[in-house]
Amino acid sequence: MVINGFTVDSCKESLLRFGGRFFRSTQHTPLQRSTEQLTRCSTVSLEEETTDKTDNAVSAQTIPKIMSVCRNTIRWVLLFDVLLALTVIALMGLMEFGNLPRNQIGFFCNDPKLSFKFTGDTISITVLLGVSIFMPIIMMWVTEYACHAADSYTTESGSRGSRLKQVWFWYGHYAIGIAALTVGCNVMKIVIGEPRPHFFDTCRPQEARNCTDEYIDSYTCTNTIDSNWFVSDSSKSFPSSHSALSMFTTIFVVCYLQQRMTSRTILFKPWLQFTVCMWTVICSFSRIGDNRHHWWDVLVGMVLGLISAVLVVSISCQEFRFDGKKALRMRREFIRASEPIAFDDKSYQSVKKLVNNANNVDIPEGRELRDITVSWKE
16 A cells, blocks of 8 residues: 555554664663763762862952951950940949939938937948959969969860960959949939938938927938038938948859869868858948948848849859860861861762762773763664
8 A cells, every 4th residue: 555655564664663763762771871970970079179169269368358357346345345334433433422313211200210320330432342352353363373273274174265364254254243233232222212320410401300200201411511422321221232242242252262262171161261251241230330221221232242143153154163065065066067068089989989880880090071972872
């Protein structure tokens, strides 16, 4: 049978020949598959190598810029800290010696709790500030030099890296805590405005001259002999700053000695801690004996100092302990995060060997994959 000049037999033969060629062209031999896999591995390796070189070049350019930005940031942070410290000092001086508006708590006429004579201060404010500033730093320096070697302050152990940095790190947190406590006590004195036990002798309120048992809400001091600061201070009894600051210093130093001083003798460390505790006892009870505070003023001041010291010791100073495990863990995480992930030559050779063993293909070592040409036989 003839269709358009072609016989049926010739059409069948052409269709079979075309189908066989199409079937053979769609099959992949093991050699072809292995070569394609190696080509992909080589392409990935070359791309990653190019990416690594580009990243290294970019890092060499960006690292100095980053360091410059960090230095500028540190300068601004230090400047901000200095300005903040000066602001706090100015605020403390203004609250202590300035004529700020303050609250006044009234009094009952002829109140015996306010009728004591002013007899002076057993522990003056100068002695209090001197002990609060110098005793902790002296204790820490002597203890660190006597009990701990210079090479024990390594970053792997969780310390600051040197004895000087570690001591000033602890003392810095102590200074911040005691400054915050002082500001808090002064704010409470101004807001509450409770009269001291020697209020009548120091203030000499005009309203108390002709009164008997009534309650006076507002008053005006008539003492012109003493300074204005001393007269206004007669209505700043609550709470006791002496007891608060002395308690803060005592708790801080006692906890430090307990953790950092080695027990070479049985009685030396307990007796030293006891001596430090006596500082709080003398400061606190002398304020009652000097008729400068009521007993509840001293009690609240001691509680405030105790809470503040516990927070600083446990949170800021971490109980004066070095957390070596935490420092090592953070160091490992930093190193792991900074390591680049690369498809290096060793990994490439391992993949190449694996593919060669699987397909029994022998490819010379120095031959480029892009030059491999395979003639496929039908």
